[in-house]
Amino acid sequence: MLTEQQFNTITACPLLSHVAGACLWKLVESVHVQHFAARQLIVREGDPGDDLYIVESGSVLVTSRDVRLALLEWPAPIGDLGIFADRPRTATAIAETDCTLLRIATPDLMDALRLTPEVWEGVALWFAEFAYAKAMDEKVRTHNLRSQLARLLLSRADPATGAVSLTQIELAEILAVRRSTIQRHLDAFRVAGLITRSGRVAILDHQGLEREGLL
Template sequence: MITSNERLLLVEKVIILKSLTIFSDTPENILADLAPLMQEEDFEKETLLFREGDTGDCMFIIHRGEVRIHKNNTTLAVLKEKEVFGELSLLDAETRSASASCQTDCTLFRIDQEPFYELIDARPEVARGFIKILCQRLRAQNEKSVQSRNL
C-alpha cells in the first residue's frame, strides 16, 4: 500500500519531470508512470559518476548540485539543477562520449535503461520527449559548427 509520504514523493517527482525540457510536453499521467523509475542518490563533491568509454545504461536528472561533463581535463559543460545528462544511454547501450563528475555535493535521480524500455513499450509518448530534445541539441550543435566555420 502507498503511504501519503510516498504519494507526495511521486507527485514531487512528476513536478520535477514536468519542469524538464525533455518531458515538458509529456502528459502528467504518463509522467506518473515514469516517476517511480527515478532512483534518488546522493554524491559527494568530486565523485566520478561515469568515465568516457564506459557502457551507458542510465540517465541522470540533477535535483541539487552541479555536474561537470568533461573529456580528460577539458570541461565541456557544467550542468545545474533540473538539467539532464546521459539521456542517450536510455536509448542505446553505446559507450559514454564524455565523463561526468560532481562539481559540488549532488542529489541526482537515476533512470535505468531496462525499466525505461518497458515504459516506452507501454507509453510511446515518453519517447517523443526524447526525440524532441535530441533534435534540438543536434540543431544547436549544427549551428555552433556553422558559426565556428564562419569565424
C-alpha cells in the same frame, strides 16, 4: 516516495517534458535518488550507458578527454545519448558541487515510454533540438579556432620570409586541439592562397590572413 520538488524535476526535464499519465507514474515508481559529494565521479566516458540521471540540485561538470564541455544544473538530463543509442558514455560527469540526482535505469525508462507511444514525439524533438544546438556550437568553435590559428601563424611568422617557426604538433598543443583539426584549417588556408605547406607553413598573403584573424 518522491518529494514534490523531485516530481517537478522529472516533468521539467526537457527530455521528459511530454511525459504524462501512465508513463509518468511508471517513471516516478522507477526513480532512485542519489547524492554525490563535490568532485565525486558520477559516470565515466566509455562506460556502459545504462542509466539516465536528472539533476535535482547542485551542478555537474561534463568533460571529454579533459576538455570542459558543459556545466549542468536543474533539471538537465545526463546520459541520454548513451541510453537511446545503446552506446558507451560519450563524456565523463563529475559533481561540481554537492548534488542530488534522480536515476532511472534504462529498462525502466524504456518500459515507461512504451506505455504511451506518443511521448516519443517529445523525445525526438529533444534530440532534434540537441543536434541543432550542438551543430551551432561546433560552427562557433570552428569559426573561433580558424581566427585563433590565423593570428597565431601571423605572430610566429618570420617578417622577411613568412616562414612560421611552429610545427603542426606545436600549433595543436598551443590551441588545445588535435593535429588533424589544425591540418584541416591549414588546408583551407592553403586552398585560399594564404599559406604554403612545403615542409613548414609559410605565409603568402599576410593581409588575407589578417582578415581571417579579425573574423
